[in-house]
Amino acid sequence: MDSPTNLFSDSAPQIHAFVPTLSSTDLPGVHPQPSAGRPPPSFRPPGFPLIHHLLQPGGASRRIGGQPNTNLSTHRHLNNRGLEEEGGKRDGQLEEGMGGGEGEVLEGEETLLEVKKRHSDAALAVEWSQDVLKLKRMKLESRQRNGEADGETDEGGRKREGGREGGREGKRREREELKEQLEEAKERLQALQEKVWRAFGEKHMAEEENKRRHRNGNRRATDGGDGDIGMMEEEDITEGMYDEEDIDGGEVEKESFSLLSASPFNNFHIHKRREERPKERDGRMERGRGGLQLEGVMEGAGLWLDCGGLIGGDWDGGVEDEGEEGGQKFAQALKLELGSAVARVIDRVLRLYTETTDSSPSSPPAAISFLPSDMGNDGGRERGVWTGLLTRGRGEQKTRGKEEKTGGQEGEREKQLQQMSNGSAGPPGQSHRTEPSDLTMPLAVQRSPDIRKSHPLLGPPLSAHLNPSHPSLSLHQPSLPRPPPLSHPPLLPPASQTKDASSFHPSSSSSSSSSSSFPAPPPPPPPPPLPLPLLHYSMQQLFSRTLHHPQLPHLAPSRKDYLNADPFLEFSSHPSFPPLPLLGHLDPSLARHAHGGRERERGMRGDGGMRGGGMDGGELYLTAGGTQEGLSPCHLKKAKLMFFYTRYPSSNTLKTYFPDVKFNRCVTSQMIKWFSNFREFFYIQMERFARQAVREALTRDGAPRLGRENQLRVGRDTELYRILNMHYNKSNVYQVPERFIEVSEVALREFYSAIWTGRDSDPCWKKGIYKIICKLDCPVPDAFRLPGCPVG
C-alpha cells in the first residue's frame, strides 16, 4: 500500500488505450490493410453480427473452438452474413460430409502433428502454412454448413431433413465448388502469408505457424470436417484436442500473430493476460513486433471487455475464421472507437465534476491527504488532516503541542462540536452519510491518475508500483523523515533487508520517507483480485447513478453544495470508489448484492440512494433529539477508523466520539464488543503473520537468528497492512495513520518474539502482548468527535 500515485501510474498504459491517438486504425489488429489480401468470399459488412454482439446481454466469455454453444453463435454469424446462397443443399453435408471425408483430415492431421513434433525449425513454416490455409478453408466450409444447421433450429428438423436430401443431390457439384474455392483461397492466403512472412521474419512466423497450425487442427477436429476430407477416429483426437486447448490454447492464441484469426478480443485471453500483466510488462518489449502490437490491441480491448456484458460481451469469443475476420475487424474498430468516445465523455464529466469539488472552498488541498503520515508524533498531524477536511483552517490548530497547551480552548472547541452535533439544525453530514461499497485494491490499481489527483483523500493504495514521472508524485511523496515512534523504539529493518523478508513484507518499504529514494520499484505486492480499469469504474459510476437513480442527473448541480455542507461527505460520497464491486458488471440487480445483506436490511442504502436524496440509513436510527437509539453501519465504520488510534477505548471515549448515539447499556456493550472484535481480528492477523515469519525464518536457514526480527515490519506495501486496511478501512478513503502501523509492528514483533521463544505454549501468553498494545493507544482526532459517519 503505497502512494496512490503509483498505482495510477501503473494503470496509465491502459488508460492510454482510450486516448484518441490509439484509434482503431492505428491498431495493428484492426488495421484494414492486413486483410486486404484475405479471401473476401465470406466477408460482409458485419452490421448485423456487430449489433448482435452488442446486444449480447450475458457477456459470457467464449472460448475458441470450445463448447457447442460457442459454435452455435459463430455459425449464426456466418449464417447472417449471407452464406445462405449455398442454401439448404449444404445442410445435407453436415452429417454426410462429416461421416464421409473426414478421414483424410485426420490422417493429414496426424501427419501434421507428427511433423510438427519432429520438426520445429522455421523451414517448414511455409509448407505448413499452406496446410493451414487448407485446413482453415475446410473449417470454414464446415462451419458454414454447421451454421446452416444450427442457426435454424427454430424451423425444426423439417428444413434440415429437406436440406439433407438436397445435399445428396448436389453433393458432387458442391465438392467441386468447394475445391475451386479452396484453391482460390489458398492462393490469396498464400500471398498474404508471404507478406506476413516478410514482415515478421521467418523464425517468428515459423513458430506462429506452428502454433496456429496446431490450433487449426484442433478446431477442425472440433468443428467437423469438410466434404472431401474423410473423418475417422474423430472422437479420440478431438478429445485430445480439447484437452490440449484447455491447457494451452489461450497461450497459443495469445502468442500468435495470426492474420487469419484476428480475434484477440477474447475474454479468456484478456483475463489471462491481466493475470500475467505485471510480470509480463517488462518482457513485453522484447517480443516480436507483431506480438507487441497485438498486446496493444488486447490491452485496449481488455478495458472494454471488462465492462462485462455492456458491449464487449459475447462478441469476441471464438470468431476465428478468415471469413469472419473482416467483421471482426470492423467490430474491433467500432468497439475501440466507441471506447475512446465514451472514455472521453467520461473523462470530461469526471473532470467537470472534480473541478467543482476541487474548487470548492472547503475542500482540502490536494496535498493534505498525502501529508507524511507522521501521526507518529501522536496523531496530531492526522488530526490535522481530518480537521482540514472538516473545516478549513481548523486543522492548523491541531498540532499535538498546541492541543496540550491549549486545553481550555480545546474544551471550548469540544463544546462547539457538541453543539454542532446536537444543534437543532442537525449535523450537516448526518443526512448524507454514505455507504460506498468498497473495492479497495482493485480500484486503486487502475484508477486514473487524474481521478486520484482530484481526490487526494483516498487512502494510500497498496501497490508499490511507482511512476516517478507522475506529476503528483512530488506533491504526495514528501521526503519528510519518518517520525520516531512514540513509546516503542521502532525496530527498523536494516537497509539490507530485502526479499527474504517475511511474506508480509513483500517489498521494500515505500512508505513515508524511506521508500521514495528507492531507485527501482520493488516487486509488486500481491496483485489485487479484481483490477478495475478506469473505464470500468467510470461506467459503474455512471450506471450506478443513472440506472439506480435515473433522477440523479438533475441533482448534479447541487452536489457541490452538499459536499461543502458535509465535510465527511468528502470521503463518503466520493466517486473515487465504485459503489459496486466488479461483481456488478454494471448490472444493478447484481450490484445490489454487493452491498451485503445485513446493511441493506438495516436500512442502509446503496451509494446512489445517499447521493440522490441525501438520505442515509443512519437516519433511521435518529431520534428526535438528533441521537440514535441504535448503531448504524456508519458508526461501525467510524469505530473501525477509530481503532487506528485506540484499540481499547473506554466507554467515555466512545461516548465522546459518538455524540449522535444515544448510549444505553446495550449500545455501549455493542460498541465495546465491536472493539473487542476489532482487537480479535488484529491480534489474529498479528499472530498469523508472526507465525509465518517464524516458519520462514526456520526454513530459510537452519540456524535462525533473532536478527530476522528486524525484518518484521508492517509497511504500507505489505500484505499485513493490506489486510488490516481492508478490514478497518475497507473503502480505503482514510489514510491509515502511521501510528497504527507502528503499533502493528510492535504487536507483530511481540507475537514473533513470543512464538520464537516458545512462550506461546503458555495459555496466557497473549496477555502480555495485550498489555503492551493497550498502552499504545493514542488520542483520536477531534474530527471523530463530530457526529455522523466519517467515510460512509
Added chain:
DNA sequence: TCGGCTCCTG
C-alpha cells in the same frame, strides 16, 4: 454485582 475482556462458535 457489574462492567469489561477474552475466547469460542456460528
Added chain:
DNA sequence: CAGGAGCCGA
C-alpha cells in the same frame, strides 16, 4: 460481527 460462556477486578 454477534452471542454466549467464563474470567477478573472494582
